[in-house]
Amino acid sequence: MSEQKRTVALTVNGKRYEKEVEVRVTLADFIRHYLGLTGTHLGCEHGVCGACTILLDGRSARSCLMLAVQADGHEILTVEGIAPNEHELHPLQEAFRDNHGLQCGFCTPGMLTTLLEFLRDNPDPTEQEVRIALSGNLCRCTGYQGIVNAALDAAKRLQAGGAQWPAGMRPRAGA
Amino acid sequence: MKPPPFSYHDPRTVADAIGLLGRLENAKLLAGGQSLMPMLNMRYVLPDHVIDLNRVEGLSYIRETGGAIEIGAMTRQRELEFSDLIRTRLPLMQEAILQIGHRQTRNRGTIGGSLCHLDPAAELVTLGAGYDATVVATGAGGAREIAFKDFPVAYMTPALEPNEILTAVRFAPWPEGHGFAFVEFARRHGDFAITSAAVLLTADPAGRINRASVTIGGAAVTPVRATDVEQALVGQVPTPELLREACESCRAIEAIEDIHAPASYRQHLAAVLSRRALEKALTRIGQPVPAKLH
DSSP: OOBSEEEEEEEETTEEEEEEEETTOBHHHIIIIISOOTTSOOSSSSSSSOTTEEEETTEEEEGGGSBGGGGTTOEEEOGGGTSSSSSOOOHHHHHHHHTTOOSSOSSHHHHHHHHHHHHHHOSSOOHHHHHHHTTTOOOSSSOSHHHHHHHHHHHHHHHHTOOOOOTTOOOOOOO | OOOOOOEEEOOSSHHHHHHHHHHSSSEEEESSOTTHHHHHHTTSOOOSEEEEOTTOTTOOOEEEETTEEEEETTOBHHHHHTOHHHHHHOHHHHHHHTTSSOHHHHTTOBHHHHHHHTOTTOHHHHHHHHTTOEEEEEETTEEEEEEGGGSEEETTEESOOTTOEEEEEEEOOOOTTOEEEEEEEOSSTTSOOSEEEEEEEEEOTTSOEEEEEEEEESSSSSOEEOHHHHHHHTTSOOOHHHHHHHHHGGGGSOOOOOSSOOHHHHHHHHHHHHHHHHHHHHHHTTSOOOSOOO
8 A cells, every 4th residue: 555656547527537646746736747737727836826726526625735646536627627618618707708807817727616616506695705705716917806796797697597517516505 | 846755545444544653654644635735745744654544434524422512533624614513503613614714725624634733823723722622532552532621732733642543523512592703813814813712601691601711822832711811701790891801811821923923913912802702702692593604
């Protein structure tokens, strides 16, 4: 049981991967460098900025604070898995585009993954609830107002359109 | 900003985890990873072995047992946040949980990890002191109980033997209708508290306080029970003057000083936050616990 390399088998955005990985590699680096999914960004690498947020079995987590080996057997959703296909955006992404919810875009993957879980669990949030939900995601461009507006707009779009959730992200109540 | 090389172990049972801990030199236990992983990434710690507890069975539960609420060490903060048992029986815990980090960190962070890391500013550590919790430590020879007042032996140092694992923690609920409040001051929502105050109160029908627990977190190297405040309140019908005077004694706390605030500021916060927590707790005496404590 003691080794410095292991084989990890997991599902990312609905696709199955199996890779050998050094055990000290974080899930964030695994996603970026082993799977080539560079949409997940690394800002601080110590759990403060929120840019590396992914969904692990439908729950948000900071991928810089997990080892890749810990994700063995689990299901991951990254920013690349949010849009329904190559030609369309998810309503949450459309709301970001329409409300100036991003400028440089570095924090956006973490904002989107965080909000996807939040809006699933809180379909009709107040502005204050949105601000608290985003308190673990740092943005240095927008001053947050556009992001908060985008989140509130996305909540309306998701409710109006019948919520659309990526595979493995079905709405679920409470815990 | 990348973890140093180490060997990784993921035992499936508590006995195997204890066996590894006893056998391996320079090993660290990995619980929710919200403190150890940053320390690994920044290479503050350089373990030869990481023993991951995430696949150990039977360490994640919340249950009522013998009048106490027992929580398994690997129970995530999120599970505590959404537990009706916690909300109704330990409402102070629910109020505190909502001030721990963010959804992304509560989804992973565990109660056992937080208690063992023993950051004096951590909400769960402050609650352990406020509730007089009982920690269950399991080693090769079996389990033993540690009263929370004996659990912190120094700054961020729990009273665990090198081959022991914290496996559970028990909290004794206060009677239905008790007053409670968790108030903290942090620079940003979700940050560690610079100073916090946790209050539990009961009063007789005439409004006389008959039991009080007042704890200050984040001010000193370990959480501090404000026994002077507790003693000044018990037997009294509280008035704004009494609260103000009683809480002034918190300025005597031997406070720490760091980049965030000088000792004198923490002492000031201890006096102000304990008074605010008491005021809030008093309004809740005899009231049903609200469905949402946000």
